[in-house]
Amino acid sequence: MSAQGAEIEVEGRRVINFTSNDYLGMAAHPRVIKRVQSEVSRHGFGAGSAALLSGRSTLQAELEREIAAYTGAESALLFSSGYLANTGTLPALIGKSDFVAHDRFNHASLIDGVLSSKAAHRRYPHLEPATVTESMGRSRGQNFLVSESLFSMDGDQAPLPELQTTAAEHNAVLYIDDAHGFGVTGDGRGASAILGRTGNRRPTTIIMLTLGKALGSAGAVVLAPASVREYLVQRARTFIYDTALPPVCAAAALEALEIMAIDNQPVRQLQTNIATFRSLAKEAGLVLLDSTTPIQPLMIGDDRQALEVSKKLYQQGFYVRAIRPPTVPRGTARLRITLTATHTSVQLENLVAALLATRNL
Numbered sequence: 001m002s003a004q005g006a007e008i009e010v011e012g013r014r015v016i017n018f019t020s021n022d023y024l025g026m027a028a029h030p031r032v033i034k035r036v037q038s039e040v041s042r043h044g045f046g047a048g049s050a051a052l053l054s055g056r057s058t059l060q061a062e063l064e065r066e067i068a069a070y071t072g073a074e075s076a077l078l079f080s081s082g083y084l085a086n087t088g089t090l091p092a093l094i095g096k097s098d099f100v101a102h103d104r105f106n107h108a109s110l111i112d113g114v115l116s117s118k119a120a121h122r123r124y125p126h127l128e129p130a131t132v133t134e135s136m137g138r139s140r141g142q143n144f145l146v147s148e149s150l151f152s153m154d155g156d157q158a159p160l161p162e163l164q165t166t167a168a169e170h171n172a173v174l175y176i177d178d179a180h181g182f183g184v185t186g187d188g189r190g191a192s193a194i195l196g197r198t199g200n201r202r203p204t205t206i207i208m209l210t211l212g213k214a215l216g217s218a219g220a221v222v223l224a225p226a227s228v229r230e231y232l233v234q235r236a237r238t239f240i241y242d243t244a245l246p247p248v249c250a251a252a253a254l255e256a257l258e259i260m261a262i263d264n265q266p267v268r269q270l271q272t273n274i275a276t277f278r279s280l281a282k283e284a285g286l287v288l289l290d291s292t293t294p295i296q297p298l299m300i301g302d303d304r305q306a307l308e309v310s311k312k313l314y315q316q317g318f319y320v321r322a323i324r325p326p327t328v329p330r331g332t333a334r335l336r337i338t339l340t341a342t343h344t345s346v347q348l349e350n351l352v353a354a355l356l357a358t359r360n361l
């Protein structure tokens with residue numbers, strides 16, 4: 001596999017890539033590469049130890065400050081990955097006597113984090129938090145409401161203002177995983193922008209965003225009030241007992257953030273590509289799931305047929321992965337088409353033509 005981009009090499013074959021979460025084309029952006037090359041000679045590669053020992057470099061501290069400023073958060077704490085951020089933060093904050101309401105389609109790392117807290121919990125039907133308000137009303141501990149902002153398999157979005165209101169009404173802490181929303185929604189600021197703009201009463205809100213998707217690097221950041229950040233530094237086991245993120249990963253994320261923030265051009269280009277693809281698909285009679293995000297699933301249903309279509313597309317030079325159970329519910333195998341700011345309109349037109357040709361396999 002070559003470097004990320006709209007066109008990549010897979011096992012020696014050049015293909016147009018519709019599988020990547022590098023939504024803004026930052027993973028191999030020339031400016032990011034140049035910045036990393038220059039920082040690596042100063043900082044070396046590995047962090048060498050956990051952040052609480054000597055693993056925290058000035059670059060990591062700068063990244064926390066910059067992301068907090070960009071999203072309007074009080075503070076930010078850097079983890080080595082989104083998986084570690086979720087599985088460390090949730091059990092650090094949630095006690096055995098608390099209650100957690102969480103979306104049925106949440107990412108595995110959120111589920112693992114909730115389960116390891118040993119708190120009572122209920123998984124509510126996808127996007128329907130109202131169905132668990134009664135249980136929250138009965139809870140005697142602290143309530144938590146946990147959801148992804150943009151769901152990674154369907155490309156649909158959580159009703160963030162409704163979650164915010166529900167959390168405020170039930171005195172719940174709102175925990176949002178913005179792995180796929182940051183850099184994409186809310187003019188790039190993701191869930192922070194959407195939640196910040198509502199006039200609702202604000203519950204305590206914690207947002208986890210990953211640096212390995214729209215920012216094209218690796219790692220994750222938890223945005224939280226300063227007192228929560230301080231608590232996590234003392235209590236989140238995946239922060240305390242983990243070798244810190246290599247400083248050059250922080251440098252790559254910092255550079256990507258700067259490129260993104262200058263004039264929002266990559267974010268706007270991504271939105272244009274999403275609109276272009278959806279309109280081409282509609283004209284061609286292809287029925288996509290109702291998603292306005294870069295994740296555009298084309299439902300196939302049958303596992304084997306989904307694999308077959310993916311294989312045919314690959315033979316024609318398009319890399320599109322079939323997603324099957326257990327990642328998605330039985331009978332909902334699909335092609336997960338992910339769009340990026342770096343796709344050209346010709347590449348989008350060609351994909352739609354290829355999808356049409358393979359539709360009736």
Ligand SMILES: Cc1ncc(COP(=O)(O)O)c(C=O)c1O
Binds near residue numbers: 080082083084086148
């Ligand atoms: C919704 C969601 N949360 C968390 C993660 C984990 O992030 P990371 O890949 O940085 O561990 C992912 C990544 O696949 C994700 O899609």
